[in-house]
Amino acid sequence: MTEEPERPVRPRTQGRVLFLVIFAAGIGGTFQFGYNLSIINAPTLHIQKFTNETWQARTGKPLPDHMVLLLWSLIVSLFPMGGLFGALLAGPMAIKLGRKKSLLVNNIFVVAAALLFGFSHKAGSFEMIMLGRLLMGVSAGVSMNVQPMYLGESAPSELRGAVAMTSAIFTALGIVMGQVVGLRELMGGPQVWSLLLASCLVPGVLQLVSLPLLPESPRYLLIDCGDTEACLAALQLLRGTQDVAEEMEEMEEERAACQGRQARRPWELFQDRGLRRQMTSLVVLGSAMELCGNDSVYAYASSVFREAGVPEEKIQYAIIGTGSCELFATFVSCVVIERVGRKVLLVGGYSLMTCWASIFTAALCLKSSFPWMPYLAMSCVFAFILSFGIGPAGVTGILATELFDQTARPAAYMESLSHFLFVPFLCVCVCGAIYAGLFLPETKGKTFLEISEELHRLSLPMRAQGPTRSSREVIQSTEL
Numbered sequence: 001m002t003e004e005p006e007r008p009v010r011p012r013t014q015g016r017v018l019f020l021v022i023f024a025a026g027i028g029g030t031f032q033f034g035y036n037l038s039i040i041n042a043p044t045l046h047i048q049k050f051t052n053e054t055w056q057a058r059t060g061k062p063l064p065d066h067m068v069l070l071l072w073s074l075i076v077s078l079f080p081m082g083g084l085f086g087a088l089l090a091g092p093m094a095i096k097l098g099r100k101k102s103l104l105v106n107n108i109f110v111v112a113a114a115l116l117f118g119f120s121h122k123a124g125s126f127e128m129i130m131l132g133r134l135l136m137g138v139s140a141g142v143s144m145n146v147q148p149m150y151l152g153e154s155a156p157s158e159l160r161g162a163v164a165m166t167s168a169i170f171t172a173l174g175i176v177m178g179q180v181v182g183l184r185e186l187m188g189g190p191q192v193w194s195l196l197l198a199s200c201l202v203p204g205v206l207q208l209v210s211l212p213l214l215p216e217s218p219r220y221l222l223i224d225c226g227d228t229e230a231c232l233a234a235l236q237l238l239r240g241t242q243d244v245a246e247e248m249e250e251m252e253e254e255r256a257a258c259q260g261r262q263a264r265r266p267w268e269l270f271q272d273r274g275l276r277r278q279m280t281s282l283v284v285l286g287s288a289m290e291l292c293g294n295d296s297v298y299a300y301a302s303s304v305f306r307e308a309g310v311p312e313e314k315i316q317y318a319i320i321g322t323g324s325c326e327l328f329a330t331f332v333s334c335v336v337i338e339r340v341g342r343k344v345l346l347v348g349g350y351s352l353m354t355c356w357a358s359i360f361t362a363a364l365c366l367k368s369s370f371p372w373m374p375y376l377a378m379s380c381v382f383a384f385i386l387s388f389g390i391g392p393a394g395v396t397g398i399l400a401t402e403l404f405d406q407t408a409r410p411a412a413y414m415e416s417l418s419h420f421l422f423v424p425f426l427c428v429c430v431c432g433a434i435y436a437g438l439f440l441p442e443t444k445g446k447t448f449l450e451i452s453e454e455l456h457r458l459s460l461p462m463r464a465q466g467p468t469r470s471s472r473e474v475i476q477s478t479e480l
Contacts, residue, residue, distance in 0.1 A: 016240075017214070017237060017238055017240065018154075018155065018159070018163065018238065020210065020213075020214055021150075021151070021154055021214050021215075021238070022151065022163060022166045023210065024206075024207055024210040024211040024213075024214055025103060025147050025150055025151060025207075025211065026147065026166055026167065026169070026170035027170070027203045027206045027207055027210075028103060028106075028107060028110070028143065028203050028204050028206065028207025028208070028211070029103060029143035029144070029146075029147035029167065029170065029207070030143060030144055030147055030167045030168070030170040030171040030174065031170040031171070031173055031174040031177075031203055032110065032136070032139060032140060032143060032174065032200060032203055032204070033083075033140040033143065033144055033171055033174060034170065034171040034172060034173065034174025034175040034176075034177075034178065035174035035175070035177055035178045035200060035203065036079065036136050036140065036174075036178070036200055037079070037174070037175060037178065038174070038175045038176075038177075038178030038179050038182065038323070039178040039181060039182050039196055039197065039199070039200075040075075040076060040079070040133075040197075041178075041179075041182065042181075042182025042183070042184075042187075042188035042193075042196065043182070043188065043193035043196060043197070044072070046189075046190045046193045047072065047075065047126070047129065047193065048068050048069075048072050049190075050121065050126060050193075051063070051068060051071050051072065051126045052068050054124050054125070054126050057124065071126065074130060075126075075129055075130055075133055076133075078130055078133040078134040078137060079133045079134070079136060079137040079140070080137060081134065081137060082133070082134040082135060082136065082137020082138040082139075082140070082141065083137040083138070083140050083141035083144070084137075084141060085137070085138050085141060086109075086137060086138040086139060086140060086141020086142040086143075086144075086145075087141040087142075087144070087145055088141075089138070089141070089142055090102070090141065090142045090144075090145035090146050090410070091145070091410040092410075093105070093106075093142060093146065094145075094146050094149060094220075094410045095224065095410055098216050098217070098220055098221075098224075098225075099146055099149055099150035099153065099216060099217045099220055100150060100211060100214070100215075100216045100217070101216075102142065102146045103142075103143060103146055103147065103150065103207065103211060104207070104208065104211055104212065106139050106142045106143055106146070107139070107204040107207060107208055109135045109136065109138050109139035109142075110135075110136070110139050110200055110201065110203075110204035111201065111204060112132075112135050113131075113132040113133075113135040113136045113139070113200065114132075114198045114199075114200055114201035114204070115198075116128040116129070116131055116132035116135070117129065117132045117194055117197035117198040117200070118194055118195065118197075118198035119194075120132070120194055120197075121193075121194040122194075129197070132197065136200060144167075144397075147167050148164050148167045148397050148398055148400070148401055149217075149400075149401055149409060149410070150217050151163050151164050151166065151167065152164045152398060152401030152402065153217040153218065153219040153220060153401070154215075154217050154218065154238055156239065156247070157445060157446065157447055158338065158445060159338065160398075160401075160402070161337040161338050161342065161395075161398060161402075161443075161444060162334050162335070162337055162338050164394075164397070164398035164401055164402075165330065165333060165334040165337055165394040165395070165397075165398065166334060167394070167397050167398075168330040168333070168334075168389070168393045168394030168397055169327065169330045169331055169334055169394070171330075171393075172323065172326040172327035172329075172330050172389065172393070173327055175323045175326065175327075176320065176323040176324055176327050179316075179319060179320045179323050180320060181196065181199065182196060183316060184316070187199070215233070215234035215237050215238060216230070216234055217234075218231045218234045218235040218238065218251065219231075219251060219254075219406060219448075221234055222251050222252075222255060223251065223254065223255045223258060223406045224406070231248070231251070232244065232248065235247060235248065250447050250449065253449055254405065254406060254447075254448055254449045254452075255406075257405070257449060257452070258405060258406055269408055269412060273459060273460065274455075274456055274459050274460055275404070275408060275459070276459055277439070277455055277458055277459045278403040278404055278408075278412070278455055278459075279412075280439075281399060281403060281435070281439065281440050282399055282400060282403065282412060284431070284432070284435050285346070285392075285396050285399060285432060285435065285436060285440070286396060286399075287428075288350065288392065288396075288428050288429070288431060288432030288435075289392045289393070289396045289432075291428045292350070292353060292388065292392060292428050292429050292432065293353075293357065293384075293428070293429075294384070294385065294388045294392075294393075297322075297381055297384050297385060298319075298322060298385075300381070301318070301319060301322050301381050302315055302319065304374065304377050304378050304381055305318045305319075305378060307367065307374040307377075308374040308375050308377070308378040309374070321382070322381065322382065322385055325382050325385045325386050325389065326385050326386075326388065326389040326393065327389070328386070328389070329385070329386045329387070329388070329389025329390045329393070330389045330390075330393055330394050332389075332390060333345055333389065333390045333391065333393070333394050333395070334394065337394075337395070337444075338444060338445070341442050341443075341444040342395050342398075342399075342402075342440070342442060342443055342444060343436055343437060343440055343442050345390060345391040345395050346391050346392060346395050346396070346432065346433070346436035346440070347391075347433045347436050347437045348387075348390065348391055349387050349388065349390050349391015349392050349393075349395075349433075350391060350392065350429040350430070350432040350433035350436065351429075351433045352383070352387035352390075352391075353384055353387045353388060353392075353429040354429040354430050354433065356380045356383045356384040356387060357380075357384065357429060359376065359380050360377055360380035360381070360384065363376045363377035363380060364377055392432065400412040402443040402448070402451055403443070403451065403455065404452075405448060405449075405452045406448070441454050441455060441458065
């Protein structure tokens with residue numbers, strides 16, 4: 001009788017704290033990645049003009065067109081280059097500082113980049129824009145690796161997939177918000193482009209205000225730090241109940257299984273036969289997501305809409321529609337992932353993308369023969385993006401969290417075609433669907449230890465498992 005009033009309280013409390021964790025981690029995490037990925041498109045001509053004028057003021061001569069294009073390409077490409085450096089930093093930061101503190105410290109890059117962007121026009125320095133883009137790339141690289149780790153380790157097993165999928169939702173939301181804010185009517189004009197770039201400070205401030213009030217990853221506190229009391233307090237706050245004995249027992253089992261095992265370095269993951277299937281899955285499916293052609297669809301969308309008869313001044317609104325499609329699809333995937341599983345979404349997503357890429361290629365080849373082909377191609381753009389959002393966009397990002405145990409998880413996170421442009425991407429989608437269907441184990445509703453044991457059996461079918469260690473000594477299980 002005394003326990004009955006506690007039951008209706010738990011879902012509300014757990015839901016509220018989990019929502020705050022998701023929002024605080026996401027708004028300054030993958031949202032920043034999507035936002036900074038898209039806002040650079042709106043001020044393209046303004047930044048190129050500013051670069052040319054700055055050079056002419058310094059030297060007395062204007063830059064040749066090809067040099068303006070080269071500098072602009074450098075400004076754009078410094079963002080993913082910074083992402084590589086950020087990804088390399090993410091593992092050590094997550095180990096030394098913890099998941100939550102890593103996300104907070106990561107905002108140092110955001111603040112520095114926002115200041116560089118904001119004063120670049122007044123200082124007459126396009127180099128400040130370059131450095132700002134590099135720093136934002138570093139920030140994105142850190143957050144895209146630490147955020148899903150933090151969310152996956154903080155969520156209960158029955159909600160882990162849905163919670164981790166929110167990283168993809170915030171990425172898509174950032175893309176859409178960047179497209180909206182970059183409209184000519186808002187901040188896409190020639191006078192405020194520097195403020196548009198500096199607006200990345202707003203999500204960073206929101207994270208700095210909200211995230212310190214929320215708990216650290218319970219798994220990090222127990223397995224990496226050996227702090228049972230802090231782990232228990234964090235777990236009770238996240239779950240909204242004092243009764244977390246079952247989950248504590250599961251984490252203690254994983255902690256015991258990690259005892260005596262040496263810290264994993266990124267290159268050691270490839271040498272361990274017991275992790276070969278996990279690494280192969282991560283590399284194959286990660287490569288499939290990057291090479292499936294979704295980014296090229298975004299790049300091709302403007303010309304497709306133009307050929308379909310969309311007025312030039314309305315194309316920017318149609319582009320927002322493509323970002324909204326991915327946002328909607330990732331939200332749907334978040335809702336259904338715990339019902340249908342990871343493999344179904346991956347296989348289904350890649351299979352549908354294969355279908356739409358085939359139709360899209362045919363529509364581009366036949367557009368001069370049939371007047372309705374441009375409309376079919378435009379429909380394929382939206383259908384392809386929807387299929388990408390339903391499966392690969394979100395599910396791929398949570399694989400490193402679920403396929404690796406606590407000792408290897410941070411290291412695992414460190415890693416003219418004309419009309420026939422999409423033929424190679426079509427092949428990649430087919431390979432992604434086949435591999436996910438045949439070789440990837442289902443992780444829905446399973447504990448990290450159960451997933452690890454199943455992968456161990458698949459990777460080493462003829463080798464007996466060693467005895468379970470029961471030592472309770474504090475270990476640095478993920479130290480590089």
